[in-house]
Structures are given as C-alpha cells and as structure tokens.
Amino acid sequence: MLSLLRILENMQQGVMLLDADLQVVAFNGRAGELLQAPKDGIEVGLSATRLADQIPVLAITPKSGTARESWVTHVQTRSTTLRREISIGSRVILLTTAPIEEGGWLVTCDDISALATIRRDLADQNSRFDAALANMPHGLCMFDAETKLLLCNAAYARLYDLPDSLTRPGTPLGQILDYRRTAGNEPAQREAYFDVVVEAAIKGSAASQCVNLVDGRVIKITHNPIENGGYVATHEDVTESVRAEEQIRHMASHDPLTGLPNRALLREKLDRELILSRAGKRCAVLCLDLDHFKDVNDTMGHGAGDQLLKTVTDRLRSHLTDHDTIARLGGDEFIVVRENVQDVELVSDLAQRLVESVGETFSIDGQAVHVGASIGIAIAPEDGDTPDGVLRNADTALYKAKTSGRSTFCFFEAEMDAGIQKRRRLEIDLRQAIAGDEFEIFYQPQVNTETENVVGFEALVRWHHPDRGLVSPAEFIPLAEETGLIVPLGEWVLRQACKDAATWPKNIKVAVNLSPLQFRSPLLIHTVVSALGDSGLTPCQLELEITESVLLTDSESALATLHHIKGLGVQIAMDDFGTGYSSLSYLRLFPFDKIKIDQSFIRELGTSKDCAAIVKAVVDLGYSLGITTTAEGVETPEQLDRVRRHGCTEIQGYLFGKPLPVSHVPEVLAKGQAAVPSVQD
Numbered sequence: 001m002l003s004l005l006r007i008l009e010n011m012q013q014g015v016m017l018l019d020a021d022l023q024v025v026a027f028n029g030r031a032g033e034l035l036q037a038p039k040d041g042i043e044v045g046l047s048a049t050r051l052a053d054q055i056p057v058l059a060i061t062p063k064s065g066t067a068r069e070s071w072v073t074h075v076q077t078r079s080t081t082l083r084r085e086i087s088i089g090s091r092v093i094l095l096t097t098a099p100i101e102e103g104g105w106l107v108t109c110d111d112i113s114a115l116a117t118i119r120r121d122l123a124d125q126n127s128r129f130d131a132a133l134a135n136m137p138h139g140l141c142m143f144d145a146e147t148k149l150l151l152c153n154a155a156y157a158r159l160y161d162l163p164d165s166l167t168r169p170g171t172p173l174g175q176i177l178d179y180r181r182t183a184g185n186e187p188a189q190r191e192a193y194f195d196v197v198v199e200a201a202i203k204g205s206a207a208s209q210c211v212n213l214v215d216g217r218v219i220k221i222t223h224n225p226i227e228n229g230g231y232v233a234t235h236e237d238v239t240e241s242v243r244a245e246e247q248i249r250h251m252a253s254h255d256p257l258t259g260l261p262n263r264a265l266l267r268e269k270l271d272r273e274l275i276l277s278r279a280g281k282r283c284a285v286l287c288l289d290l291d292h293f294k295d296v297n298d299t300m301g302h303g304a305g306d307q308l309l310k311t312v313t314d315r316l317r318s319h320l321t322d323h324d325t326i327a328r329l330g331g332d333e334f335i336v337v338r339e340n341v342q343d344v345e346l347v348s349d350l351a352q353r354l355v356e357s358v359g360e361t362f363s364i365d366g367q368a369v370h371v372g373a374s375i376g377i378a379i380a381p382e383d384g385d386t387p388d389g390v391l392r393n394a395d396t397a398l399y400k401a402k403t404s405g406r407s408t409f410c411f412f413e414a415e416m417d418a419g420i421q422k423r424r425r426l427e428i429d430l431r432q433a434i435a436g437d438e439f440e441i442f443y444q445p446q447v448n449t450e451t452e453n454v455v456g457f458e459a460l461v462r463w464h465h466p467d468r469g470l471v472s473p474a475e476f477i478p479l480a481e482e483t484g485l486i487v488p489l490g491e492w493v494l495r496q497a498c499k500d501a502a503t504w505p506k507n508i509k510v511a512v513n514l515s516p517l518q519f520r521s522p523l524l525i526h527t528v529v530s531a532l533g534d535s536g537l538t539p540c541q542l543e544l545e546i547t548e549s550v551l552l553t554d555s556e557s558a559l560a561t562l563h564h565i566k567g568l569g570v571q572i573a574m575d576d577f578g579t580g581y582s583s584l585s586y587l588r589l590f591p592f593d594k595i596k597i598d599q600s601f602i603r604e605l606g607t608s609k610d611c612a613a614i615v616k617a618v619v620d621l622g623y624s625l626g627i628t629t630t631a632e633g634v635e636t637p638e639q640l641d642r643v644r645r646h647g648c649t650e651i652q653g654y655l656f657g658k659p660l661p662v663s664h665v666p667e668v669l670a671k672g673q674a675a676v677p678s679v680q681d
C-alpha cells in the first residue's frame, strides 16, 4: 500500500479516487497541482460537492459539448465516463472521470497543453486551407487510389455545374464523369484521355492536357499523384489565354489588312508543297502584282488603296479552289500556290481568270478605279526546289509579264533569267544612283541656222556608273520611266540645269526634257516654280521639251498644265515631232514655242522624198504659226544645207557639237558657234 501511494505520488498524471459514497479515498499531489486546487484543498474523506467547492473548474457547467452538466452533477447522477477538456490558466487539462466496477470513480488529469496547441494549429491550418480552396480560381479535386472523391472545391463544382450530391467525399469518379458527359459539356472522346491520365497519375506520374468542352470552353487539367495512391487534379479554364495565344499566332502568320497568310506562313506551305513536288505532285506558284496600284494610293490616298487591296483579295479568292492557297507578301504583291498540278493548261486558265477579274472596274469610295494584274508563274520542282528559288523565278516571270505590257501572265523560262536579272540589277543601281551623286548633265548646243550663233543648250543627263562607266540615257531613261524613278531624276536635272543656266548670258536658253510621267506628277508646277526661284534663272531662259505622248492621255488636264507653265514665262517645245500619232492636230491645241523635227527625218532628208516633204510641211506650218523649228541630229554639211534651204530656224546636231560637260559651255559660247572638239559620250 505504501509503495502504491509512492507510485501514485510520482505519476505525471493527476489521480483522485472517489468511493461509492462520492468521497475522496486517495489522490496525488499532481491532481491538485493540475486542477489548481488550493493548498490542502483535496483531502481524504472530502465529498464530491466539497471537492467542487475547492476546485472551481469542477463546478462549471459547460456551455456546449456532450456533457451538459457540471462535474458534480455527473458523478452524482450518471455512471458513464466523462471526458472534459478544461482550460486552466495557460494549460489545457484533460479531465477523465471513469466509473469503477466496485462503485466510485477514478478521476485522472492529464496536461494536454502541447497537444491542444498542435490541434489548434492544425485547425487553423485547415481553415486556411479551406479558405484557399474555396477562393481558388481553379477547380481542384482529390481522388484516392480507388478513384473515390476525397475533396473538391467550389470552383470545380461550378466549372462542371456539379450538384452537391456529387461533391461529397466518397463519390466515385465514374459518377462524376457520367454526369459531366450527360450534362452535355464534355465530349465523349475525353473518356479515353481520362483513363490514360488517371491511370498515369495513380501510377505516380504527372499528366496535363487541354480539353475542349462542347460549349467552347477550354479546360486545362493537370493531374499529380499523391502519397498512398490517388491524385490531385487542378481544372483551369484557359479559354481566354488559349484564344489570346491563337490570336497572337494568327497575327504572326497573317496579313492584318486582308487576313491572308503572310510570307512566313507561305514559306511553311511552300516547304510542304516542295517536298510533295519531289515525290511527283508538282505545284504552281503564281506571283501576282497589281498594275498602277501606286497611282491609286498617290491620288486617292492609302485608305482607298487598302480598300482596293481587300476587294482584290475577295475577287482573287472567288476563283480559287481547296487546292489553292493565297498569301499577301505586302504592298500589292500576292502569291497563289496551286497544289498537285497535273495539267499546266489549268494553271494558265487560272492565271487568265485572275488577270481578267482584277482587270474589271472597281468601285472605291464611289469612284470607278481601274487597275490590272500581271502574273508570273513558276512550276516546281522544275522551276525551283526551294521556296526562295521558286518565288524568285515566279518573280522573274512577273517582271517579264510587266515589261510585256502588263495585265497579262508569263510562265518562267530559264532564258528569261539572265536578261531580267541584268535589268533588275540596273534598276537597283539606278535607285542607288539617285540617292548618291552619280549623275551629270551634258549640254548640247542649239544654233541659229542663219547666224550659226549658239542660242541655247539641251540638257542631257549622263550616269557615271561606279562599275560600268558612262551609261547611255537611251539605256536607263526608259527603265527610269517604267519604274517611276524618272520623277526624282527629272527633278534633279531640272534644278541642276536651271542652276547652271543661271550663270550663262541672258540670251542663252536651256532646254530640259520632261518625261510623260514627270509631266503628270501633281508636283510638276511647284517643282518648276521652285527650280526657277532657287536658281534665279529668268523663266524665258527655260524651255521644257515634251513629246506628243504627253497629250495622248487626259489631254485636257495636260493642256491646262502646259498653259500654267507657259503662263510662268517658260517656253514649251514639242520634241521628236513627226514620230507620234497625229502630230499636226496637237499644234492646233497648244501654242508651242518650238517644234523639234525628229532626227530620223533629217537623217533621210537626202534620200527620201517623203522625209523632205514632211520637213518642208512642218517648217512651213511653224512659219505660218510663228513657231521656231529645230532640226535635230544634223551631222553633215549637206544636211545643214538642206534644212537651211527648207527654212528651219534652228539646228542641233553633232555637226555643231556633241553633248558636253557644263565646264565646256563658256568655251562654246566664246567661239560663238559650236566648232569645238567632240567629247565621247
């Protein structure tokens, strides 16, 4: 008994023993300490009621929990075990009151403060976890190894519109999937996927996949295995980001104006087609370029140009089949790729239809607009087995189509390449030459027939090509006209010629050629005025030479321009007279100051009666209209003699001097007539 009491006293647990009369028969000091009983508050023989008086926590009736009566009432009225956690100061004590067989109660007190702290931390953690789950934007669910639901959050239920009954723990995955399928938002083929990922997740590997729901949403589902089997899955609605990605991908590979594939996507297509072409499925590449598109942009503005490009796209598309791909490379350049070409004739038919379709009138901003299309065609693999090669050759054929009069199509031929490449090179060089300082003006004297005094000079441009030396204008002027480069080049010539002539005597004129394109430029009058103003040249010292072709198109506006220029005091000469269409009628339309009889008539003056008659008729007409007549290309004294006899007022030709650099002008003027040594041009 003594040793039993010693054991009792050394226990970590507080112990009190009550007999059947509810009186204390034994206890240890730890009980008093844990229950914070007053010193000597527990004594043998003390009744339960007195005990509760000594130890206040025993008298308290809990507000909630299973035990709804005070400790005293319990031991007085019941015979069941009472477990109660009591907070005393900073401690949490577990008070267990268990009936004993012989009657009476064994009361034990355990300090569970540490356990309570852990439990509280755990509860806090759980509530934080619950809050996180509830507020997660993504759906989350967790299944055990038997694919029974462990938990899911509200977002998961919302995503699939699940009823509460299917969100309870223990719900088999199969039931949830059945509901998701029958509720209509998940395609049936997802099941196969699901089997795979669930199995993978349960076996321990993560898996992720995007699923397209029937209603258009895209859900990204990621499965991760968890310990003890089972998996946790997140379900993320990625519809917006998938759409944004698709849009970015589309933008990177399509032309924003027309929505057509761009160069990058075209290359991918060509890569595939060229592989097939090597396996016998040939393909055709049609390179289409609009004729006169620049004019629409320049005259009607870029908005109208854009509208035209969109309408052209629609027209082109209407002639294409499922075997054709159309792309826009930028500007007014389109590419059509036809797959699996068996009959090249059909490619010709397609090209013809495209040319005709674009050739029909467009209505842009209520205005009738006419453009055309030129097409170059290369067939792969024979005309190229790389995207660059086949596109380059289609482009070469396009160039040929453009130089053959536009609004037509051409197939690539190997022989085209060399000639066209040469022209291309020249065009590139010409652009650089305009930007650089490679041009010079030579001046050819014009003399009075009677006095043989120099009355003026014609400005003739020369190109000092860095590799090729002096390039003849006969070679580059037509190209400059075709490419539109004549406009900036012509402006340079005009300004430079005015500057040079401003240093000459006041009775010496300078004649400058105006090309038809330059003449149609809306900036022409402004350029003439500013060239005169900047140089200080007297307007009557400037003579502008135009050819009949200027008056051929839109003669009304051409005449208005001529009158405007003449009104400035500038002289106007009709150049190359006799080589055009209805020369004489033009002379009635506008009061030209000079007619230059083309050198072809002068050359044959001694051999052709017709030429002689024409020269005479023109000179007579000039005389009666009071217009100066200049014979061009006078090379021999005989020709001089003849034109003099016909009454021509002025002469220009090698007999009096070839075109010379400006530095020779004072020398020519000093001699009074142009008997100076020739300079090779």
Ligand SMILES: Nc1nc2c(ncn2[C@@H]2O[C@H](COP(=O)(O)O[C@H]3[C@@H](O)[C@H](n4cnc5c(=O)[nH]c(N)nc54)O[C@@H]3COP(=O)(O)O)[C@@H](O)[C@H]2O)c(=O)[nH]1
Pocket (backbone or CB within 6 Å): 444, 458, 459, 460, 461, 472, 473, 474, 477, 490, 493, 513, 514, 515, 575, 576, 599, 632, 633, 634, 635, 652, 653, 654, 655, 659
């Ligand atoms: N729009 C512009 N056209 C220009 C300009 N500079 C020149 N050109 C035109 O280029 C064509 C070739 O010019 P070019 O090689 O200079 O030939 C001129 C004369 O050198 C040549 N000529 C003059 N006299 C004779 C001669 O006795 N014999 C002979 N065989 N040729 C001769 O004729 C050309 C002048 O022609 P034209 O202009 O018709 O008076 C030529 O069409 C130039 O017009 C330019 O700046 N702008």
